[in-house]
Each structure stands twice: as C-alpha cells, then as structure tokens.
Amino acid sequence: MQYTFQFGQITRYLPDLLAGALISLEIAFVCFWGALLIGLLGAMALHFGGVWTRRVARAYVACFTNTPGLVQIYFIYFALPEFGILFSSLQAVIIGITLNAGGYLTLILKSGFLSVHRNELDAAEVMGMSRLQLVRYIIVPHIARVLFPPISNKFILMVLGTAVAGVFGVEDLMGRTINANAESFRAIELLSVTACLYVAMTILATLVLAAVSLLCFGRRRSSI
Amino acid sequence: MWARLADEAPRFFTYYNGIFLLQAMGATLLLSLGGCLAGSFFGLLLVLLRKTKGALFLVPRALAWGFVEFFRRVPPLVVLLLAFFASNLVKMDVSLFLVALVALTFVATAFMAEIIRAGIEGVHPNQWDSAATMNFGYLRTMLTIILPQAWKIILPPAFSFFLLFVKDTAFASQLGTLELTYAGKVLTSRGFTAVLSYGSILVLYFALSYPLARFGAWLEDRLAPSGNH
Amino acid sequence: MPHLEITNLDAAYKSQPVLSGVSLSVEKGEVVSLIGPSGSGKSTLLRVLVGLLPPRKGTVVLDGTPVDYSDQRSLRALRDRCAIVFQQFNLFRNMDVLRNVTIAPVKIKKRDRREVEAEAEALLAKVGLGDKLRAYPSELSGGQQQRVAIARALALRPEILLLDEVTSALDPELVQEVLDIIRLLVGEGMTMLVVSHEMGFVREVSSRVALMSAGAIVEIGSPAQIFDAPKTERAKDFVAKILRAH
Numbered sequence: 030m031q032y033t034f035q036f037g038q039i040t041r042y043l044p045d046l047l048a049g050a051l052i053s054l055e056i057a058f059v060c061f062w063g064a065l066l067i068g069l070l071g072a073m074a075l076h077f078g079g080v081w082t083r084r085v086a087r088a089y090v091a092c093f094t095n096t097p098g099l100v101q102i103y104f105i106y107f108a109l110p111e112f113g114i115l116f117s118s119l120q121a122v123i124i125g126i127t128l129n130a131g132g133y134l135t136l137i138l139k140s141g142f143l144s145v146h147r148n149e150l151d152a153a154e155v156m157g158m159s160r161l162q163l164v165r166y167i168i169v170p171h172i173a174r175v176l177f178p179p180i181s182n183k184f185i186l187m188v189l190g191t192a193v194a195g196v197f198g199v200e201d202l203m204g205r206t207i208n209a210n211a212e213s214f215r216a217i218e219l220l221s222v223t224a225c226l227y228v229a230m231t232i233l234a235t236l237v238l239a240a241v242s243l244l245c246f247g248r249r250r251s252s253i
Numbered sequence: 254m255w256a257r258l259a260d261e262a263p264r265f266f267t268y269y270n271g272i273f274l275l276q277a278m279g280a281t282l283l284l285s286l287g288g289c290l291a292g293s294f295f296g297l298l299l300v301l302l303r304k305t306k307g308a309l310f311l312v313p314r315a316l317a318w319g320f321v322e323f324f325r326r327v328p329p330l331v332v333l334l335l336a337f338f339a340s341n342l343v344k345m346d347v348s349l350f351l352v353a354l355v356a357l358t359f360v361a362t363a364f365m366a367e368i369i370r371a372g373i374e375g376v377h378p379n380q381w382d383s384a385a386t387m388n389f390g391y392l393r394t395m396l397t398i399i400l401p402q403a404w405k406i407i408l409p410p411a412f413s414f415f416l417l418f419v420k421d422t423a424f425a426s427q428l429g430t431l432e433l434t435y436a437g438k439v440l441t442s443r444g445f446t447a448v449l450s451y452g453s454i455l456v457l458y459f460a461l462s463y464p465l466a467r468f469g470a471w472l473e474d475r476l477a478p479s480g481n482h
Numbered sequence: 483m484p485h486l487e488i489t490n491l492d493a494a495y496k497s498q499p500v501l502s503g504v505s506l507s508v509e510k511g512e513v514v515s516l517i518g519p520s521g522s523g524k525s526t527l528l529r530v531l532v533g534l535l536p537p538r539k540g541t542v543v544l545d546g547t548p549v550d551y552s553d554q555r556s557l558r559a560l561r562d563r564c565a566i567v568f569q570q571f572n573l574f575r576n577m578d579v580l581r582n583v584t585i586a587p588v589k590i591k592k593r594d595r596r597e598v599e600a601e602a603e604a605l606l607a608k609v610g611l612g613d614k615l616r617a618y619p620s621e622l623s624g625g626q627q628q629r630v631a632i633a634r635a636l637a638l639r640p641e642i643l644l645l646d647e648v649t650s651a652l653d654p655e656l657v658q659e660v661l662d663i664i665r666l667l668v669g670e671g672m673t674m675l676v677v678s679h680e681m682g683f684v685r686e687v688s689s690r691v692a693l694m695s696a697g698a699i700v701e702i703g704s705p706a707q708i709f710d711a712p713k714t715e716r717a718k719d720f721v722a723k724i725l726r727a728h
C-alpha cells in the first residue's frame with residue numbers, strides 16, 4: 030500500500046476541528062476552576078483541619094493522584110450507573126477531570142501554604158499589622174506569587190488532559206478528530222492538524238498566563 | 254446492585270482473571286519504566302544538543318528545541334494514535350506494545366529533556382568557567398562535572414514525572430495495547446460488571462503508584478537538604 | 483620580548499562596555515598587580531585574557547604569538563600555558579580535593595596519573611592541605627578552598643598565573659597563609675598578573691602596579707611610584723582613599 034498524504038482532503042474538517050478546540054478549552058476552563066476550588070478546600074483541610082478532616086483529604090488526594098484520570102472516568106461513566114448514578118459522557122468527563130486535577134492542585138496549594146515562613150509573619154506582626162492585614166497584604170500575595178507558576182503549568186497540562194473527552198464521544202477537539210477519521214480515513218493528516226491545534230492552544234494559554242503574571246507580579250514566571 | 258456484585262464476585266476473583274490482571278499490570282509497569290528510561294536517555298541527548306554553542310550546531314539545536322516544545326504540548330493520546338496509524342504504513346509487523354512504547358518514549362523524551370535541562374542549568378555557571386579555562390571540552394565538562402552535580406536536582410522532578418507518566422500509559426489502551434486499562438475493558442466485554450472490572454483496575458493502579466509516590470516523597474526529602482547548590 | 487602583551491583591548495558584557503583600550507605588557511618573571519576600585523574591570527580583564535569573554539577589539543600576544551580568541555586551537559594553546567585562580571575558587575563540587583587538582587593534568591594533558599598524583603600531593607602539602615586530599619569542597623573552609631584552587635592552577639604547570647583577589651573571601655588569619663604561598667611562587671620566578679586589595683602585599687611583591695579605573699589602566703609604574711608619588715588625579719584619589727582606609 031502506498032500512502033500519499035492528502036492534506037487537501039481534510040481542510041473541510043478544519044472549521045469543525047477549530048470549534049472542537051474551543052470546546053476543549055471550555056472544558057479545561059470549567060474543570061480548572063472546579064479543581065482549583067477543590068484544591069483550595071483540600072489544602073485548607075490538610076493545613077488547618079482536625080485529624081479526621083486531614084485523613085479524608087489525604088485519602089482523596091491519594092486515590093485520585095495514584096490512578097489514571099482515564100480509568101477514573103471509565104468508572105464514573107460505566108460503573109456508577111450500576112448504583113443508579115447516571116451521567117452524560119460530557120458530565121462524566123468534566124467530573125472526572127475536575128476531581129483528578131483537584132487532587133493534584135491540593136498538593137500544589139499545600140506546598141504554597143507551607144512556603145509561608147513563620148519569621149515573615151513575625152516581622153509583619155512587629156510592623157503592627159492586624160491579623161486581617163497580615164492575610165491581605167502578606168500571606169495572600171506571597172502564596173499567589175509562589176503558586177502562580179505551578180498552577181499555570183497545571184492548567185496547561187489540563188488543556189492536554191481534556192483530550193480524554195474524545196474517548197467518551199464528547200465533541201471536543203479529540204472527539205471530532207476521531208469522528209472525522211471514521212468518515213475520511215485520513216488519520217495521519219487529521220491527527221497532525223489536531224496535534225498542531227493542541228500546540229497552538231497551549232501556546233496561547235502560555236502567552237495569556239505570562240501576561241497575567243506580568244500584570245500581577247511584574248515578572249514572567251511561568252515555565253511552560 | 255449489591256446482590257449482583259456478591260453474585261458475580263466468585264466468578265470474577267478467579268485464578269485466571271488474577272493472572273490476566275497481573276500480566277496487564279506488568280505491561281503497564283514495563284511501558285512506564287521502558288518509556289521513562291528511554292525518554293531519559295533520548296532526553297539527555299537532546300539536552301546535550303541544546304546546550305551546544307556556536308553556529309555549527311545551530312540546526313540540531315533548533316530541532317531539539319522544536320521537538321521538546323512540540324511533544325510537551327500534544328496530548329499523549331494524539332501521539333499514541335499518530336504512532337499507531339504511522340505503524341500501519343510501514344509494512345513491518347510491529348506489536349501494539351512496541352508502538353505504544355515508542356509513542357510514549359517520544360512524550361517522555363520531551364518532558365525529561367526539559368527536566369534535565371533545568372537540572373543542568375541549576376549547576377553554578379562558574380563550573381563551566383573553571384572547566385573551560387582548564388581546556389575541558391564540551392562533552393567532558395558535561396559528563397564529568399555538570400551531570401554529576403545536576404543529578405541531585407534532576408532526580409526529584411524526574412521521579413514526579415515518572416509517577417504522572419505511569420498514569421499516561423493508560424492511553425495505550427486506546428490502541429488496543431494490552432495493559433492494565435485495556436484489561437479492564439476486556440473484563441467488561443466479557444460480561445463482568447464495570448464496578449468490579451474498573452474497580453479492580455483502579456485498585457491495581459493504586460497498588461503500583463502509591464508505594465512509588467511514597468518513595469518519591471522520601472527521595473525528595475533525602476536529596477533536598479544535602480544538595481549543596 | 484614580553485611574555486604577555488596586551489594592546490588596546492576592548493570588551494563588553496552584552497552591550498555594556500567594560501574595558502576600553504587596555505594596554506599592558508608583562509615581562510617573563512614579572513609580577514604585575516592590578517588595583518582599582520570595585521567594578522573597574524579587573525576581573526573582566528582576567529576573564530578576557532583566558533578567553534571566557536571574547537574581546538571586542540585589541541590584541542593579546544603570548545610569547546610573540548598573537549592569540550585568536552575565535553579559534554579553538556589558539557585558545558587551547560593559550561589556556562595550556564596560562565592558568566587562572568578565580569575570585570570564588572570555582573572548585574569542582576563533585577570531586578574531592580585530590581581529583582580537583584589531578585583531573586586536568588591527567589585527562590587533558592595526558593600525563594601519567596601516578597606522577598601527577600605524587601606532584602599534587604606535594605603541592606597540596608605545600609599549601610598546608612596534605613591531610614585534606616579526600617575532602618570535598620563543601621567540607622572545606624573558604625581559605626582551604628582557595629588554597630586548593632591555587633594548587634589546582636599550579637598542577638597545570640602554567641607559565642603565567644592569573645590570580646583574582648585570592649584573599650578577598652578569606653578571614654584575616656587565612657589571608658596570611660595564602661599570601662605566603664604567593665610569595666613563594668614569586669620567589670620561583672613565575673610570571674603573574676595579580677588582582678588584589680591587599681596593598682601591603684601588592685607593594686611587597688609587585689614588580690609593577692597598574693591602577694584601573696572605569697575599564698582602563700590610568701597609571702602604571704613601580705609600587706613606590708604608584709603609592710608614594712602618583713601622577714594622575716585618579717591615582718592620587720585612589721591612593722588617598724586606601725591610605726585613609728588603613
């Protein structure tokens with residue numbers, strides 16, 4: 030068999046793929062904020078919680094960071110219905126990605142909390158700051174600065190992670206690529222275009238995050 | 254539901270299924286270790302190219318950079334599928350396991366290259382100066398002075414990457430490579446309930462990954478204070 | 483013929499010019515000290531000489547042969563004869579003291595390992611570190627590291643030794659140890675270019691003293707001339723400042 034590359038044939042899928050890319054970004058965005066919220070709660074539980082809260086948070090993190098997101102979604106989508114809990118594929122994917130990323134963000138945020146040093150706080154207290162001022166002017170900016178690079182990094186990995194949705198028939202970039210392939214059999218051309226779209230999406234994300242970092246902290250810090 | 258689970262359990266937890274799952278787990282471990290080790294090797298080669306100086310290596314340097322940037326920004330699933338369809342083009346009979354291993358090695362190479370590069374840049378630049386004034390060549394400086402100091406910086410993030418990578422190998426199931434996740438699909442298609450099949454897959458991944466994660470945390474603790482950089 | 487002749491040297495970091503029109507000629511066996519305020523370009527001059535920072539303009543002639551800093555062969559030949567001890571020692575942190583000293587002679591100069599090791603042990607004994615052969619740089623004090631760095635440079639058997647403020651990072655009691663070693667070398671007739679803040683020492687060992695300011699040599703002459711009868715305003719200023727500081 031002689032395979033000839035025919036990129037011309039797949040140009041008609043391009044608008045479709047671009048729309049899919051937008052959906053991928055939307056999924057990443059929604060899941061990211063959900064995961065960040067979970068991460069915040071989880072990190073606070075680990076940092077300030079009682080014995081049992083800490084145990085629960087630790088168990089959550091251990092379970093979701095030590096198993097693949099793909100299998101977690103398989104479980105949510107195929108196994109939970111047997112207990113009467115039914116989700117659409119998009120719901121299952123969003124829940125899966127969010128819970129999975131929430132575990133990792135818990136760890137990231139916890140390390141940010143740990144980076145606040147006692148003596149900085151003492152110094153601020155000596156300067157006569159109230160508890161609230163301390164949090165507002167010292168702790169939050171410090172944590173934000175420390176955490177911005179790893180969190181941006183995580184966001185970019187999450188953009189790539191949304192490709193898992195395609196496995197469940199969601200019409201994101203990956204899903205549309207799979208559909209288009211079923212129709213046209215131009216797999217390599219399609220996947221190459223898709224790969225480039227993912228590269229473009231993450232570069233876009235990197236640039237936006239760098240701009241945000243520049244605005245907030247006055248220096249470019251994100252690493253990917 | 255619970256009744257059905259109880260009913261099915263004896264049929265599920267059989268010697269035969271156990272061996273099947275253990276073999277699949279072995280394949281997952283092999284994909285992870287193989288991909289990560291090969292990725293470390295090729296990643297190191299890319300870094301050696303990238304850290305060269307002078308016009309002579311301009312093109313290889315740019316290619317190495319492009320490779321790393323590209324494969325860090327493409328989902329592993331896309332790389333796996335690309336490798337799968339590309340392997341259909343060559344008329345050789347390659348196993349799905351090998352296809353998955355090669356694809357995952359590409360991914361690991363890109364990420365490891367970045368980790369190794371950061372480690373090398375973490376070594377104080379005056380070490381390069383010293384070596385240069387003593388007429389050390391580029392490779393000799395790298396191998397005898399820089400890398401022996403960089404590995405302490407490289408190891409913790411490399412291990413963290415390895416842990417993430419174990420979970421990325423799950424996507425190999427989409428090609429039909431028999432590894433842990435695919436084994437779960439096989440079991441459901443044999444009529445076992447998804448709760449038991451995917452549940453046990455999750456447990457097995459956990460059994461693989463959790464001890465590694467603990468070891469990684471210990472490793473980081475060990476290396477952090479003693480690193481004299 | 484001068485051992486080392488620098489003519490009209492210009493150098494810059496990125497776009498910031500640091501050296502402009504530096505000329506200096508050093509005879510064989512001569513010790514020339516470079517003094518001058520912080521940031522005047524003393525370290526930079528040494529870095530340019532050993533090819534860590536390519537010059538923008540000017541020539542360096544070693545023993546009658548011009549050095550071409552863009553040519554690896556020429557650079558190698560230069561570094562083969564010219565050793566430098568850095569302000570921050572720059573020992574290889576992954577190697578013990580003995581290996582720091584022997585690695586270049588054995589691996590680069592391809593000399594016999596046994597012979598080099600014997601020589602290194604003698605050198606290290608000479609700098610008072612005979613008992614630290616197996617120690618790593620992180621286990622040594624600043625003064626000890628500095629002395630290892632000197633032994634390492636000497637093991638290369640250089641014709642010309644460049645020393646960059648080898649005492650500035652040391653405690654006062656260690657300064658004497660290091661200066662004693664350098665005095666010893668001066669006695670052996672090695673050509674040296676020494677950057678130093680130790681004015682007493684500079685006065686004692688230098689054949690000539692060059693005063694640098696803002697990237698140029700503003701005055702050069704015998705120690706007596708520079709310290710007791712400086713001609714230029716800049717030199718008078720600097721000498722007055724040091725005298726006040728002491």
Ligand SMILES: Nc1ncnc2c1ncn2[C@@H]1O[C@H](COP(=O)(O)OP(=O)(O)OP(=O)(O)O)[C@@H](O)[C@H]1O
Pocket residue numbers: 495498500518519520521522523524525526527
């Ligand atoms: N790596 C560098 N990049 C940019 N500028 C540099 C660099 N190193 C030195 N400079 C600048 O070059 C000038 C000369 O520095 P140099 O280190 O040669 O001074 P010095 O005379 O050795 O000073 P000191 O006595 O403090 O060691 C200074 O203005 C310094 O800011």
Ligand SMILES: [Mg+2]
Pocket residue numbers: 524525526569646647
């Ligand atoms: Mg200096």
